Amino acid sequence: MRIESLEQFGAAVAAAREARSAKGREVWVCCGTGCLANGSKAVADAFGAQIVSGGLATTLGLYHKSTGCHGFCERGPLVVIQPEGLLYTKVGVGDVPEVLEKTVGKGEVIPRLLYKDPATKQAIAKYDDIPFYKHQIRVSMRNIGRVDPANLDDALAHGAYAGLARALSGMTPDQVIAEIEASGLRGRGGAGFATARKWKSCRKAGGDRKFVLCNGDEGDPGAFKDRSIMEGDPHSVLEGMIIGAYAIGAHEGYLYVRDEYPLAVVNLQKALADARQRGLLGANILGSGFDFDLRISRGGGAFVCGESSALMRSIEGRTGEPRAKYVHASDKGLFDLPTNLNNVETWADVGAIIANGGAWFAGWGTKKSKGTKAFSLVGKVKNTGLIELPMGTTLRHIIYDIGGGILKDRPFKAVQTGGPSGGCLPADRLDLPVDYEILADNGSMMGSGGMIVMDDRTCMVDVAKYFLKFLSEESCGKCVPCREGLKQMLCIFEDLCTGRGKAGDIERSERLGRAMQLGSLCELGKSAANPVLSTLRYFRAEYESHIDLKACPAGMCRDLTAYEIVSEPCTGCHQCVKVCPTEAISGKARQKHVIDPAKCISCGACFDVCPEDCIRFIPKKEQEAAHAHADD
Amino acid sequence: MPTLTIDGRTVHADHGTFLLAACRKAGIEVPTLCEHPAVEPYGGCRLCVVDVTRPEWDGWSKMVVACLFPVEDGIVVHTRSERVMETRKVVLDLLLARCPETPLIRDLAAAHGIVATSFVTNPEPTDCILCGLCTRVCDTMGMSAISSVDRGAGREIAPPFRAPPPACVGCLACAEICPTGFIKFETGTRKRRIWDKDFDMLRCPRCGRSHITAAQADFFAGRGGVPRSYFEICDHCKRAELAATAMRLAGQPATPARQG
Structure with a gap:
């Protein structure tokens, strides 16, 4: 039913909360792209079917929902049981009857499915106790993993559009901008331009036709925060854009989403249709007299289309190439009309800021970088995934406390931040607090929040x-x-x-x-x-x-690296023989093995698998010299 | 009228113009490869980079391309600062690696002190500098028959699907604007060939010269309502007729049209 006024909005939210609490127990199945790839769709379907067939929906008020990404993708499929807050990892279809019978039915925990902390080897039952989640503070990702992205009522029950309702209940556009200014919010796409200043200049620009755009062209290798927000909580993006449009005085907008994010497109389309149907988008939003509508523009997957002027050209239907920006987009942007472009994460922050106040957001962070920031933590780290933290958190805290340290406890070498345009920071920079200025001063950048951790075996x-x-x-x-x-x-x-x-x-x-x-x-x-x-x-x-x-100290450049087996303590366990793709390793069982340099392609597979650490890499030149000497 | 300082000279620039025009007005030469008065500025070759500052910027300056930077009152421009010259040199060095045999590039590089590239020379030398003049003039003419295809190092100028371009009318604007002669064509008395597409030539009904393709006459006659016969007469004969009319109105005897 269409929501015609702010009073009706309040009633709709109350009804959505009521409906949710009446149901009681919930099973959340993560259906973000990572978990889907691990088979979570089948798990979600199995829960759905067995809850119905077992009559649990009526006897226990149990229902299941597919949620967006919890961020802990490498442990997927993830299942959360509420209200206990139990987290099960790597759940298969075969586990579903047991979870329903033991955990839901009898309140028993299934130890096998619990997350085990790689540091302490202890199983942790509760979602909120897991170090990966415990240290996080989520604003832009506040509802991801909690709401069903395809269900507007579920979003309303979780506080979606509360910021919009506040903005439209008597706040002037200038007051909205002032609130954003007080929050200290800066562009989350990487450049870190003050959001309020951007909005102000676009508001000031003449003409009655303006655009607000969302940059969902996230293309950095290893970055997926924007994708997860669009997939997992599309209404947070919509809400931010509607508020921004109201503040700027725009009535049209585009969501530019890369075509490689099909689930994001589907979920955003559903969110747009639902929001329109309920009067949150379109003409006379919430009876306020403010009109705004949004369209999705799908990009063709060119990285450069994340650049603002190229993005606008692409929406116009032209070749996605940048142009000189001596005239700002706030004056002449899309179709040469005043345009305001913000990143997905920035838009997702806006609704929460207006709902909770700028001071609330500014309570986190450093002097110049306020609030929280989402990062995609990947690479040679034990816990990879999506995280959100206050600005000013140290790299060490992120990598060791949340990430759980380096894989196989190898030495840390560098962390690459900011995507392809960013930089690598070495171990002596681990205690740097992460904010826009500090990263830039040290030769890297915030960028889109990609964080790739590298160990000593990285050249x-x-x-x-x-x-x-x-x-x-x-x-x-x-x-x-x-x-x-x-x-x-x-x-x-x-x-x-x-x-x-x-x-x-x-x-x-x-x-x-x-x-x-x-x-x-x-x-x-x-x-x-x-x-x-x-x-x-x-x-x-x-x-x-x-x-x-002509030597690669990390032993990763194959043309410069050779491998050899040290006699002690090689036990002849044969594991290296099994993984060698070129049959270059030979030796009798329980006797020292040897690598044939003529066959070895220096892939390092044996090095990685050796349980005794008896394979070492040396510069190829050194090996060649030794052989030449032996031939003399 | 915005007043700016370029290399120490005071210049009064015209409103709404770009810095490059102001430099030229002041008699200061700034090298360019992708700029042409017939088309919109592009900013692709990056040779016209200059340093722009203001007295109140405390010594901070920004590098911009003169072809696209709108003139502003009070700015101070340096067209030959150290970093400007260094950037131009690297750009020319890179272009020389791409186009080692192209006279235009060799001469411009030599003028900047670069005789041989310090980079890896293109194993397949080309004369195309990807200045985009051809595609822009084709767009301006209204055909958009050719465009740049692919991206990055693989970028090249080509018709759609690298086949004879359906929208091409054989006007030769692309070939004539090309600064390096990369775009090849052949014109005979009856036929013209460009981009692997053949065109029938029209002869001027007055002097008999082959001067325009039938496709071009059709294209322009179809737009703006000017009769096709107007395009069939060659420019020389049209000028001669105009001159004759002017002379007649001035009471002078007409001179015979110059055949050329």
Whole structure:
């Protein structure tokens, strides 16, 4: 039923809460993309069918719902039992009857399905006690994993659109902007521009046709926070955009979502249709007289379309290429009309800020970076997933307390923040509090909140090469420094990683990198050299080793690395033989094995699997010299 | 009228113009490769980078491209600062690696002190500098027959699906605006060939010269209601007729049309 007034909105929220509490018990099945890939759809369906067939819906008031991403993707499918707050991990269809019978029916915990803390090896039953969740403070992700993204009433019961209702209940657009200003909110897409200032300049721009846009073109390798928000709580994005449109004076908007996020598109479409039907979107929203509607524009998957001017060109139906931004989008943006673009996470923050007040949000964070920030924590860390924390949290806290430390307890080497345009920070920067300025001052950036943790078996030259390859494929090619510069930079790095590096390569990379920073057209090109420049800043010796010694200290550049088996303590366990893809390892059981250098492709599979740590890597040159000597 | 300082000279620029025009007005040469008065500025070659500052910016300056930066009153522009020259040099060095045999690039690089590229030379030398003039002029003419395809290092100029472009009318605007002669074409008395597409030529009914493709005459006659016969007469004969009319009105005897 359409909500015609603020009074009716209050009644609708009360009814939704009532309906939810009347049902009593809940089983939440995560149906984010990560868990879906692990088979959670079948688990959700099994719960649904067996709750009905077992009569549990009526006797226990039990119901199940599919939720968005809990962030703990590597343990999926995740199931939460409420109101106990039990978390079961890696739940299969076969586990469903047992969960219903024991946990739901008799209140028994099934130890096998509990999360085990890798640090203490202890099983932890409660969701909120798990270190990965315990330290988090979720604002933009406040309802993800809790609400059914396809159910507007469930969202209303969880507080969705409360901020919108407050904004439309007597707040002027200027008061809304003042509240955002008080929150200190800055753009979560990476650049960190003050949201209130952006809104103000667009509000001031002339003309009666303006746009608000949402940038859902998240494309950084390893980043998935925007996807999870759009998939798991689409109404939070809609709410923020409606509030922003009201503050700016816009009546039209677009959600630009990359086409590789099909579930986000489906869930947003459903949310738009539901919101329209209930009077939260469209003409005369909540009876306030304010009109605003939104459309989805699906991107074609070009990384550069996350750049604001390219994004606008793409929505216009033209080639997604950036253009000079000497005239701001707030004056001339989409279709040359005043336009305000914010990131998914920024929009998701807005509703909570208006509902709870700017001071509430500003209560977290550092002097210049307020509130909380979502990160995609990935790489060589024990707990990977999606997290949200107050600004100013140290990297050490994120990686060790939430991430649980480095996989296999190997030494930490670096953390890459900010996506391809970001930088790598070494161990002596672990105690840095994370905020916009501190990351930038240390040669990295906030970016979209990607955080890739690397251990000692990571070659920093190889990492820089990886990002260069990505960017050279994603550069639009419009301007010379980015197009030709990335191509040439990649040539240098391919040489470095294959033993063809030569004196002067470092200086050439630095010179080229600086010219790309200064001369490129858009931020993609301007920041494309960051992975190179930041790794050079902190790991220059590693570069020098690749050039001078033709050796990769991390043992990752295959052309520079050889493996050998040390006699002690090789027990002849044969595990290395089993994983070797080229049958290069031989040896009798319980006797020392040997690697045939002629067959070895230096993949390192044996190194990773050896239980006795008796395989070591050495520079290939050293091995070749030893063999040449032996042949003499 | 915005007043700015460029390399120490005071320049009065016209409202709504870009910095490049102001530089030229002041007699200051700024190199460009993708700029042309017939098309909208593009900002792709990055050679016209300049430093812009204001006295109140405390020594901070920003690098912008002159072809797209709108003139502002009171700005101070340096067209040859150290970092500007360095950036231009790297850009030319990169272009020389891409187009090692192209005279325009070799000359411009040499003028900046670069005789040989310090990067890896393109194993398949090309004359295309991807300045985008051809595609922009094609858009401006109204055909949009060619465009840039692919991205990054694989970017190139091509018709759709690399097949003879259906929208092309054989006007040669792309070939004529191309600064390096990369776009090839052949024109005979009866046929013209460009982008692997053949066109029939029309002869001027007055002087008999082949001067326009039938497709171009059809295209322009179809727009704006000007009769096709107007486009069939060649520019020389149209000018001669205009001159004759002007002379007649001025009471002078007409001179015969120059054949060329």
